[in-house]
Amino acid sequence: MQLTNDHIDYIIKDLQYRGIVVDGIEEEMIDHICSAVEVEMKHSVRFIDAYHHVLKSFGHTSGLLATQKQILQEENHKAKNMLRNYIIIGLRNLRKQGFYSFINIAGLAIGVSACLIIMLFIIDELQYDTFNTKADRIYRVHNEIKFGGNYMHLASSSAPTAHTLLQDYPEIQAAVRFRSYGSYLVKSEDGAINIKEQNVIWTDSSFFNIFSVPVLEGNAALALKDPGCIAISKRTADKYFPNTSAIGKTLILDNKYSTKVTIVYEDIPEASHFHFDILIPMVGDWPVAQEAQSTAYMSNNFQTYILVKENTDAKQLETKLAGFIETHVGPQIAQVLGNDFTMEKFRAAGNIYEITLMPLLDIHLKSHQLGEFENNGNITYIYLFATIAAFILIIACINFMNMSTARSANRAKEVGVRKVMGSLRSHLIRQFLTESTLITIFSFFIALGISALLLPIFNSLALKDLHLPWSDPLFYGTLLVAALVIGLMAGVYPSFFLSAFKPAHVLKGNISLGMKSGLIRSALVVFQFVISIFLIVGAITVNQQLNYIQNKNLGFEKDQVIIVQDAYALRPNVQSFKDEVLRMTSIESGSISGYLPVEGTYRNDNVFWREGNAAVAENMVSLQNWSVDVDYVKTMGMKIKKGRAFSSDFPSDSSAVILNEAGVIQFGLGDDPIGKRISHFSGQKPDGSPDPSQVKSRTVIGVVENFHFSSMKESISALGLFMNSSDGFVSFRFKASNAQEVINDIEKIWKRVAPDQPFQYSFLNDDFGRMYSAEQRLGKILGTFATLAIIIACLGLFALTAFTTEQRTKEIGIRKVLGASVSSIVMLLSREFGKLVIIAFVLASPIAWYSVNWWLQNYAYKTEIGIVVYILAGITALLIATLTISYQSIRAATSDPVKSLKNE
Structure with a gap:
């Protein structure tokens, strides 16, 4: 006969009335007395008689108070010895359960290592420009200008x-x-x-x-x-x-x-x-x-x-x-x-001219203007990586809790014996917390080694030079505190869960598991796979966008073009250098120009208007004007849609212009722009401002297909090609042959023309790819962390599978005796966890969809992320989970039922 809730409430109130109120001891006394009363009641003794019989064995109130006092004295006297004992027992248990200890420590170590590397990256990014003692008082002046069809955020003034x-x-x-x-x-x-x-x-x-x-x-x-x-x-x-x-x-x-x-x-x-x-x-x-x-x-x-x-x-x-x-x-x-101009009219027409201040400490992570000195970081990625670090660490802690409870059945009798031998619940809680802390400390030591090995790889991905601060005492103090905090947090639930076992039950094999539905454990696994699926979708999206950029019709041919840099070092022999290289049989064409369709090369814009219109704000177009030579269009592989390219047969081309399609639209030149003219200010006043009295017109001789000359985060704006001198680079289109031979031959000519000048070159497709180096790094880093998250999540799933099969050993044995096949048992065990992954997929998909669309909004030209990507991420997670589950499921399904049923 078992105690009812009313019986237990009566015992609690009575013991409190008698003075048993010390935390920890009160719970142990109640647990012990309830178990003793149940034993008496099984001999057909009434509850009240059984309770008084147990009280008599203690010596009633005076005996109970004496026991409480004795326990308190022993606790205070043996604290140091107990701590040493906890550590010894903890080490023995780690060695005894070596396989599970390895998985536990490895999971935490991987999670801590990933978190540590990410935190080093974040700290490094947040420290930019902090070396300046007046950093909080330094600001950069920015200009925001919207005019003539152009919208510019400038880091310059x-x-x-x-x-x-x-x-x-x-x-x-x-x-x-x-x-x-x-x-x-x-x-x-x-x-x-x-x-x-x-x-x-x-x-x-x-x-x-x-x-x-x-x-x-x-x-x-x-x-x-x-x-x-x-x-x-x-x-x-x-x-x-x-x-x-x-x-x-x-x-x-x-x-x-x-x-x-x-x-x-x-x-x-x-x-x-x-x-x-x-x-x-x-x-x-x-x-x-x-x-x-x-x-x-x-x-x-x-x-x-x-x-x-x-x-x-x-x-x-x-x-x-x-x-x-x-x-x-x-x-x-x-x-x-014109004198009728006012800033009010200017702004009323939808134009903008504003000056703003950017704090120095915000520039690296929050400024992405035209005219930056170097490629900056991105505060969004800091938030993203910090979230990933937190998730990975949480997943690792979840794994520890699942793994500890998964092995609870093997330790239930240990708990029962310890309680019968006089251990208090507080003793057991401290014991299990000590074990969890030992695991975290071991994990942190291993994590330091893993981090030291992985940092060079991460540095190459992130283009950083991060180092572990081995000589910084604060670093070790922080790690120790973190290990203790994580050990205590990760061990709280298992310690209270295991220490709550009643000795009378566990010694008979009846384990009170608490939360029998496994709802919390299932929720934790779902949470792990939500994060994993989210990271998989993110990594696939970044890579698809990069593939889209690489394969999109750019409006020019970026392959098979070599860029010889620093052409100004050849002065005054730039043209002769080009002519001599063109005699090589492997060279198809060449062009001298500082303007290339990749960022980091010359840029210049000015205001133009259609000839015949007044030079007022409403008629003006902000036009990129590029100085190129006669062979530029051919060398860059651009397509003339209407009219023709520049030609040495037409001297008048020095006063002509080739517009891109966006320029034709903004000037309103219609379907037949050839022969029409656009005007611009051709002189300056002494102060450097445009001189309205000096105006020059250019004749449109051709229209070139729109081509991308900046990042695909920006729309293609109006652009004009002008036949003027500009000798920043010499570009050559070469035949698909041995590129190294072409380079060597060009270098020989360079050294003859400019023997004391360094020869440097690049390929146009490589220069184009470097425009998206940040996205490439993001894709690789996301893929790496997604892999780590999946590995750690699978360790957690492995723990939950071990727990389930442990609890269903006898059920599996009975099913096998009754004729169930191995495949049916594997399917039975796998189906439960497959549902969890499917639930995770349903929850992760809308989160990933929102995040993907938010990130792609940065691009004016972007790929379409269809439902296939989300399904692929879900299937990937499901396959990985199935492989993880299969080990435990097949092992349980193929075990000998005699062993699991021999004690029944």
């Missing part, structure tokens, strides 16, 4: 913006400008061969006052103030002047600028959004210095940074900057477009 902001707004303490002209060929005064330097910038003398870049040699107060002087980084100084001071030495840029080193500064940290190695002052008679003196507000070629005074409200300052547009920009636009 005009030449006079910095000075004018300092003059008009007392909240601004200092300002500095940068002007980039790309790479330079550099050599020392006695050097024979040039070296290509990418990180060269023109700047103001206030650079060292705003950015925290230590000066190693030279006078920082006098830096960048004199014409012809430069500042260089330590690595640049070591490169050109090894084992000697660089101060006072000469560097020659592009074979024409002779400069003297006056400052050597510490290398700019890796975690910076720029990495300048050579700083050139914008003073003197050099063309850049003259451009820096311009007072034109409509040409945005300078990156401008400001340092605001302490306690300045940047948002309030940004609001005031609307007056900057009204006071300085508006009047110059009015001079060009």
Whole structure:
């Protein structure tokens, strides 16, 4: 006869009345007395008589209180010995159940390792530009412009913006400008061969006052103030002047600028959004210095940074900057477009001209404007990776709980014996928590080893140089605290679950499992596979978009084109170099131009309008104008839709233009644009602004098919090809032959024409692919983490399968005795878990669908992600789960039923 709930409530209240109220001891006493009363009642004794008989054996109230006191004294006296005992027993259990301990530790180690690597990545990304001591007061000036069919977010502003902001707004303490002209060929005064330097910038003398870049040699107060002087980084100084001071030495840029080193500064940290190695002052008679003196507000070629005074409200300052547009920009636009122009009319027509401030610490992760110095990170990916890290760690902890409870049947009798021998439930809870903590500590040690092995691979994927901070005590302290917290959190449920077994039941083989429906365990497995399916869909989507980009009709032929860089080093022999290479039988055509249909090459835009229309805002089109030679269209493999390409047979082509299809539409030239003309301002005022009195018209001689000249995140805008000189690159289309032989032959000609200049080349398809390097890295990283999540989820599924088969051993034995086949038993066990994966698929699909569509919104041209992708992800997860389940299912189905039924 068993106790009812009323009986148990009576015992609890009576013991509390008698003074048994100490936490832990109270539960053990109630558990012990209830078990003893049940034993008495099985001999047909009434409940109340059985209860009083048990109380008598304790000595009634005084005996109970004495027992409680004795237990408390022993607890306090044996605490240290008990802890040592817990550790010894925990190690024995790990060794005894080696296979399951290995799976448990491996699952946690993989999860912790993945989480650790992701956190190193996130910490590195969040530390960008924090080396600047005034970082919280530094802002970059941005321009947002929508006009003439173009919508631009610029990380740059005009030449006079910095000075004018300092003059008009007392909240601004200092300002500095940068002007980039790309790479330079550099050599020392006695050097024979040039070296290509990418990180060269023109700047103001206030650079060292705003950015925290230590000066190693030279006078920082006098830096960048004199014409012809430069500042260089330590690595640049070591490169050109090894084992000697660089101060006072000469560097020659592009074979024409002779400069003297006056400052050597510490290398700019890796975690910076720029990495300048050579700083050139914008003073003197050099063309850049003259451009820096311009007072034109409509040409945005300078990156401008400001340092605001302490306690300045940047948002309030940004609001005031609307007056900057009204006071300085508006009047110059009015001079060009007519005196009836007002900014109110300009904005009413749907146009935008705004100036905003970007905090320095936000640039790396939140700024993706035109004119960035380097490719920035993405705050969205930080949130994504942080979520993935949390999910992977949660999955690993879930696995530990499932694995611990899966082995509970084997430890139930151990719990019963310990309780009969006098162990309190609190003892058992501490024992199981100690075991879980030991597992997490072992897992963390192994995770460190796994992380050290995987970091180089991750670094190559993410283009990082991450390292484990082995010498940082805080790192070890953080890991230890994390191990203890995770061990306690992961072990709470198993410890309370196992310690709750009643000795009278477990010693007879009747295990009270609690949560018999397994709802929580099933929910945990569903959660694991929801994340896994979501990551699979994400990885497939990224790769499909990349395939779409690579295979889409770009409007030009990117294959079999070699780009010879730094063509300006050939001056004045650029044309002769091209002509000599064209004599090679493997070369089909060649073109000289700095404008290529990939990002990172020359770009220039200006306003045009259809001839005959007034030069007002409503008629103007912001047109990309590219200077190309006569063979450009042929070499790039572009398709002429109407009219013709440039030809040396027509001298008048120097005043002609070839428009793309988008340009024809924006100018409203109709179905027959050939012969029609567009106009533009051809001169400048002394301040650098357009001169309305100087206008030139161009005749449309051809229409080229729209081609992608920027990322597919942007729509194709209006573009015109003009036959002008531009010698940044020389491009050659070659026949499908041995590419290395073609390179070697071109290099030989280069060395004859420019013997002291470095020969550098690339392939157009590779340059195009680098535009999407961030997406390629994202796809690889997502795929890696998806694989890890699935592996860890399968370990959890393995644990749940082990638990289920453990509990259904006798059922399986009976079914086999009654004639059930192995396949039917495997199907019986597998069907339950297959349902969980299907439920996970149903839950994951809408989440993945929303996320996929949100990510693809970044692209103006995107692939279609159909239902097949989601079904493929679900089938993949189901197949992996089935393989995981099959091991335990087949093992249980093929076991000898005699062994499982021998005790019945």
